[in-house]
Amino acid sequence: xxxxxxxxxxxxxxxxxxxxxxxxxxxxxxxxxxxxxxxxxxxxxxxxxxxxxxxxxxxxxxxxxxxxxxxxxxxxxxxxxxxxxxxxxxxxxxxxxxxxxxxxxxxxxxxxxxxxxxxxxxxxxxxxxxxxxxxxxxxxxxxxxxxxxxxxxxxxxxxxxxxxxxxxxxxxxxxxxxxxxxxxxxxxxxxxxxxxxxxxxxxxxxxxxxxxxxxxxxxxxxxxxxxxxxxxxxxxxxxxxxxxxxxxxxxxxxxxxxxxxxxxxxxxxxxxxxxxxx
Amino acid sequence: xxxxxxxxxxxxxxxxxxxxxxxxxxxxxxxxxxxxxxxxxxxxxxxxxxxxxxxxxxxxxxxxxxxxxxxxxxxxxxxxxxxxxxxxxxxxxxxxxxxxxxxxxxxxxxxxxxxxxxxxxxxxxxxxxxxxxxxxxxxxxxxxxxxxxxxxxxxxxxxxxxxxxxxxxxxxxxxxxxxxxxxxxxxxxxxxxxxxxxxxxxxxxxxxxxxxxxxxxxxxxxxxxxxxxxxxxxxxxxxxxxxxxxxxxxxxxxxxxxxxxxxxxxxxxxxxxxxxxxxxxxxxxxxxxxxxxxxxxxxxxxxxxxxxxxxxxxx
Numbered sequence: 001x002x003x004x005x006x007x008x009x010x011x012x013x014x015x016x017x018x019x020x021x022x023x024x025x026x027x028x029x030x031x032x033x034x035x036x037x038x039x040x041x042x043x044x045x046x047x048x049x050x051x052x053x054x055x056x057x058x059x060x061x062x063x064x065x066x067x068x069x070x071x072x073x074x075x076x077x078x079x080x081x082x083x084x085x086x087x088x089x090x091x092x093x094x095x096x097x098x099x100x101x102x103x104x105x106x107x108x109x110x111x112x113x114x115x116x117x118x119x120x121x122x123x124x125x126x127x128x129x130x131x132x133x134x135x136x137x138x139x140x141x142x143x144x145x146x147x148x149x150x151x152x153x154x155x156x157x158x159x160x161x162x163x164x165x166x167x168x169x170x171x172x173x174x175x176x177x178x179x180x181x182x183x184x185x186x187x188x189x190x191x192x193x194x195x196x197x198x199x200x201x202x203x204x205x206x207x208x209x210x211x212x213x214x215x216x217x218x219x220x221x222x223x224x225x226x227x228x229x230x231x232x233x234x235x236x237x238x239x240x241x242x243x244x245x246x247x248x249x250x251x252x253x254x255x256x257x258x259x260x261x262x263x264x265x266x267x268x269x270x271x272x273x274x275x276x277x278x
Numbered sequence: 279x280x281x282x283x284x285x286x287x288x289x290x291x292x293x294x295x296x297x298x299x300x301x302x303x304x305x306x307x308x309x310x311x312x313x314x315x316x317x318x319x320x321x322x323x324x325x326x327x328x329x330x331x332x333x334x335x336x337x338x339x340x341x342x343x344x345x346x347x348x349x350x351x352x353x354x355x356x357x358x359x360x361x362x363x364x365x366x367x368x369x370x371x372x373x374x375x376x377x378x379x380x381x382x383x384x385x386x387x388x389x390x391x392x393x394x395x396x397x398x399x400x401x402x403x404x405x406x407x408x409x410x411x412x413x414x415x416x417x418x419x420x421x422x423x424x425x426x427x428x429x430x431x432x433x434x435x436x437x438x439x440x441x442x443x444x445x446x447x448x449x450x451x452x453x454x455x456x457x458x459x460x461x462x463x464x465x466x467x468x469x470x471x472x473x474x475x476x477x478x479x480x481x482x483x484x485x486x487x488x489x490x491x492x493x494x495x496x497x498x499x500x501x502x503x504x505x506x507x508x509x510x511x512x513x514x515x516x517x518x519x520x521x522x523x524x525x526x527x528x529x530x531x532x533x534x535x536x537x538x539x540x541x542x543x544x545x546x547x548x549x550x551x552x553x554x555x556x557x558x559x560x561x562x563x564x565x566x567x568x569x570x571x572x573x574x575x576x577x578x579x580x581x582x583x584x585x586x587x588x589x590x591x592x593x
Contacts (some may be wrong), residue, residue: 124342125346
């Protein structure tokens with residue numbers, strides 16, 4: 001990828017990070033860690049890869065994204081708003097009574113959300129069903145899905161992995177947000193997720209492992225995956241929980257954090273300085 | 279309407295209804311969880327191999343996959359034994375199907391003691407209660423092959439998710455294709471002034487009718503209702519038979535808590551409280567045995583129902 005395209009994607013990711021932080025700060029707290037770790041993949045999918053139309057969010061032949069780790073809603077909402085699925089003002093309504101932007105992604109409330117997350121593991125099965133349905137209906141579209149490493153402790157993830165492998169769903173592209181942390185702490189201290197690429201390969205998946213914050217690696221993995229037929233695709237993304245919200249980086253309790261509007265602006269200023277934007 | 283006499287078992291009637299629908303509706307797909315040879319969904323697979331998916335022994339994933347299929351405009355029918363189709367995959371039914379407003383039709387086979395030789399682990403007594411917690415979900419428990427065939431087709435036409443509670447083995451014919459069978463409308467099989475026996479499913483409707491014969495010999499006139507649709511509840515019929523008799527006995531092959539009896543009591547207490555009695559499994563778990571043994575053990579017999587009716591009437 002040339003530098004201009006990378007810089008454009010980085011600029012967009014920076015904007016989405018700022019919107020995500022401000023979105024959470026408007027409520028006062030929220031799932032900052034798991035939101036910030038998937039900003040690059042959201043940016044790439046919506047600005048480079050997916051066939052979606054914000055003016056027709058339910059068009060039948062669209063590519064679909066299921067964020068099975070539904071608590072990353074704020075980052076998804078920031079991305080959808082930037083793409084014009086709904087007004088940016090909505091981001092200030094997170095979790096307020098009557099909002100269209102609940103803490104966990106909800107297909108019945110938010111334009112652009114293709115399936116509901118929140119009860120971990122369930123979105124992944126739905127993504128398998130959507131990819132299967134696209135095949136049954138002979139729709140030439142793809143299903144993308146993002147799952148968490150903590151979420152992968154759910155047995156349902158592996159039930160779905162088995163089925164997708166058995167059904168050879170090569171229109172299914174899954175991304176594992178391997179940030180090493182979950183609500184109670186570090187995944188390695190709770191139920192370690194080991195031999196991850198090997199596990200997915202053994203379930204019949206085409207597996208790639210990348211730095212999930214590097215657009216070049218994201219693009220290469222997706223393009224490589226597209227060339228593999230007859231298998232669903234798993235792109236294991238090594239990420240940093242809370243990446244870009246600096247007060248949350250490298251600490252244990254960053255799953256959900258309180259953020260004030262003033263704290264949000266300070267964090268955004270610090271991020272801009274780190275990225276050389278000031 | 280097709281005459282259900284072409285079928286030899288309940289399972290053929292319910293699957294036959296889906297197969298016949300699928301001929302007209304290409305959006306119908308079928309999912310099973312390694313029990314396709316038990317229910318006979320292999321017939322669907324044979325007719326529509328590209329629309330049948332065996333999800334293996336993974337009921338939670340089957341429900342999630344069904345919800346995903348529904349979200350792209352397909353209409354899944356899914357099957358497992360009732361115990362697994364309700365208890366095992368409940369959060370998936372509640373969230374991925376109910377909460378998301380997807381339409382999925384669940385066939386839960388071998389309800390209550392009809393699980394027989396699979397024993398207590400396979401006996402769903404709580405399935406109705408669980409399904410009742412999912413807003414909008416339709417629940418049917420037909421009492422013969424004809425109504426099973428017709429109501430399976432009607433829940434599809436209705437458009438809301440449904441739970442079809444049916445035994446697999448055996449068969450009985452209570453209705454003909456000319457009889458009016460309408461989703462949401464119970465059928466008054468006997469008209470009596472002293473007590474209304476409301477029953478769901480073939481086992482309990484048969485016991486209720488036989489009990490009515492026994493009661494007749496004792497000078498007690500019983501109304502008997504086949505409540506083939508548990509939800510939505512036919513409140514007009516319930517209120518009418520309650521007013522007529524002043525005594526309502528509800529017979530269900532399951533548990534009281536959250537079940538049919540509690541549902542009817544919860545309605546009548548608001549509009550016309552009458553004396554009520556209940557035939558159900560009480561606080562027991564299931565156990566293994568044939569249907570004759572189990573019916574006796576749980577009181578799901580003519581004698582058991584008649585005795586409850588007499589007790590209700592203070593005889």
